[in-house]
Amino acid sequence: MESIVDLLRYDPGQLPASAENLRQDVRDFLAVEMKQYSALTRAYTWDGADQTFSEKMGAKGWLGMTLPKEYGGAGLSNLERYVVAEETLFAGAPVGYHWIADRQSGPLIARIGTEKQKADLLPRICRGETCFSIGMSEPNSGSDLASLQSKAVRTDEGWLINGTKLWTTNAHIASYMIGLFRTDLNAQPKHAGFSQFIIDLKNTPGVTVRPIEDLTGRKHFNEVVFENALVSDDALLGTENDGWRQVGSELAIERSGPERFLSCAVLFVELLKVLEQGDDQSAKREIGSILANLVTLRSMSLSVSGKLAQGDDVSLQAVIVKDLGAEFEQTLPGIVQKIVGIEPNLSDDAEPLAQVLALLTMLAPSFSLRGGTVEILRGIIAKRLGIS
C-alpha cells in the first residue's frame, strides 16, 4: 500500500529563479503582440492557429526549447518550456500552429527519429514554420485505439498506406501528420503490430484532407483519407511494430501540460474584469473557489513538469492532471453564467465576456473527449493504481 501514497505524490515543481527572467521576456513580447487580438480570438488559445505568430515565437528561440542545440533547439529543461507555454496560454496567444509540434512531435522525433528526420524537421519546428498533426483516431476506432484498421504495407518502393484517419486536428493546415498504422496484420495482441509514420500531407499523392466543421461552425479537425499513398522508407518513425509503446510515451507530455487547465483562462480574466468594476460580494466566493482550483491544478501540472525534467515516469500523475483539468474547464462556463447571469452571445457587438462565454460553452464538451475520454482516463488511473 505504500506505493499508492508514492504514486500520488506531487512534489512541488519549483521553477529556478532564472526561469523568471525568461518569463519576463515572454511577457514583454506578449504585451506588444497580443494588442491586435480581441478577447474572442484570445479565447481560442491553443485552438487558434497563426503561422506568423508562431514564426515570431520561433525567432525568439521559444519553440523546441528542450531540443538539442545542433537542431535549432535551446537544450533547456522542460521547466523553461513550461514557463513559455503557460505565459502564452494565459495571454490567449494563438499558439495552435506550433503547439503539437513543440509539445510532442519535436521531442518524439528528437528521441527516436533518424538523423535525417531530425536534421530535416527539428530546425523547422524550432522556427515555427511547420505545423504537425496527430493521426490516431479512425471512424471505427476511438477509445479502442488498438482496433484501428488503417495500414501501411512494405513494398519495394516504400510503404503503401490505405485507410482513413478522423478528427485529425489541424491536418488542413499541417505539413505533416504523425500517424499510427497497422504494419503487422497478424500481430497478437492486436496492438503489437503498429508503427508510426511521418507523412508529408502536402506532397503525397493519394492523401486527401477534408475539413470537418465543428459545432461552433469553424474548421478545426479533419478526415484524412489514404488511397494507395506511397511514402518512402524514411517516413517510418522509430521502430517497426513498436508504435504502440512510442505513442504511450508521448502521452505523459500531452496530458499534463498547462493547456489542461488554462484553455479557459481568458474566460476567467474577462470575468474578473467585469467583477472588479462592480461590488458583487456574492461573486467573491465563486471567484475564490475557481482560483483555488486553478492554483491547485497548476501546482500539479508544474510538479509533473519538474518530474519530467528529472526523467521520472509520470504517466499516472499526468493522467490525473488531465482528468481534473478537464472537469475544471468543463464546469467553468456554467459557473460563470451562474455568477454573472449573462447570455452567451457571439455577435460582434456583444460584450467580450458574453462572446468568450459563448465560445467556451460550445467548446467545453470537447475537453473531456480529446486526448482520451474521461472514462478511459479513469480506467487508466484505476489500472495504474493496481485496481482491476
Next chain:
Amino acid sequence: MSDISSMLEDSVTRLFRDKVDREFLQEQEKTGWAAQLWELTEELGLSSVLVKEDNGGVGGDWADAYEIVKGCGRFAVPLPLPETIVARWLLDQTNLVAPEGPLTLIPSIDGSDAKRIPWGRNAVAGCTTQVTDSGNIVRLVDFTDVVFTHEVNLAKEPRDNCSMIANLCDGDVNVPATASFYLGAMIRSAQISGVAMALLEQATIYSGERSQFGRNLNKFQTVQHNLARLATAAASLDSISRFAFATMDNVGFKDDAKTDVRFAIAAAKSRASECVDLICALSHQIHGAIGFTYEHSLHFYSRRAWSWRSEFGGSSYWANTLGDIALGLGSEKLWGAITALGINETKTAN
C-alpha cells in the same frame, strides 16, 4: 525530497502504522489522552521539527513538517502534534521559551474567552498571534491553572472552551497578526490530504476483498471510476497542501497577504475543505454498510475530515478570502501573483 523529509516520512509511517490501529483508536476515544504515543513522538523529536538546531530542534523546513502533519491525518493520530509543531515554530521566532510537552493553537480569543481550543485540556500551553499597539506578538498562555469546559469535535477530539486572564506572556514577532490562524488552516489542509489518502487506501483494499455477483467489487467499472475519482482528489490535495508548505519555505509571510504564503494557504484550505464531501462520500459508498458501523475503522478518518474542514475556516471562508485576493489584485496582477508563488529564490537553473 530532502534527506530529512524521507527519513521523517519513514519513521512517522512506521511509528503510526504500528501503534495507531483500529483497537487503539477505539480505546483512545474512551480513555482520552494517548500519553504513551505522545512520548514516542517526542523521542523522535517530531514536535520540534521546525525548531532551529541551536535551540535544540531538528532544524527541518516546512516541507519536512508536511510529512509529519500529513501522516497525522493519514493515520488519524489522536494528538495535537501538528498544533505543537506550529506553536514551537512560532515561539522559536520570539524570545519566549517554549514549555515542554504538548502545545496547541488558540483559534481565536474574544475578550478573555477562547473557544474550541484543540486539545486544550491536554496541552500545557497555547499560542496565538495578535496585534498590539507596539507591533505583532505571539501570545503564550500557560494552561496550568486554566479550567476548561470540555467539548469535542465529531471525531471526539477535544475542542475546549475557557476563560484565561492570567498566566500570559508575549513575545514580539515578525509575522502577521493572523499567522497562527493561517498556519492552523495550513496544518488542517495537510491532515485532510492525509485522510484522503487513508480513505483511498482503505477503499482500495476493501474493493479487492469484497465480492458480489461473483466478482470482487474492483472488477466493476463504476467502482473503478469511483476509486479513480477518489485518487485524483487525494492527489490534488497532496499537491496543493505540499505547495502551501513549500511556499512557507520559499516565500513565507511578507507584507502583503495577496502575494505571500497566505495566498497558497487560502487555496489549500479552500480546496481541502471543499473536497471533504467527495472523498468521504466515495469511500463510504465503496464500503457499503460495513463502513457505516462503529466496528469498522473508516469513520475514524471521515469523522475527522468532516470536522477539520470547518476548523480554522471552512471552504466558504477561504474561498471568500481568496476571492478578496483575486479582486484585490485584479485581472492585471493576478497571474503575476500566481506565478510568483513558490519560486525558490535560492535555486538557479540546472
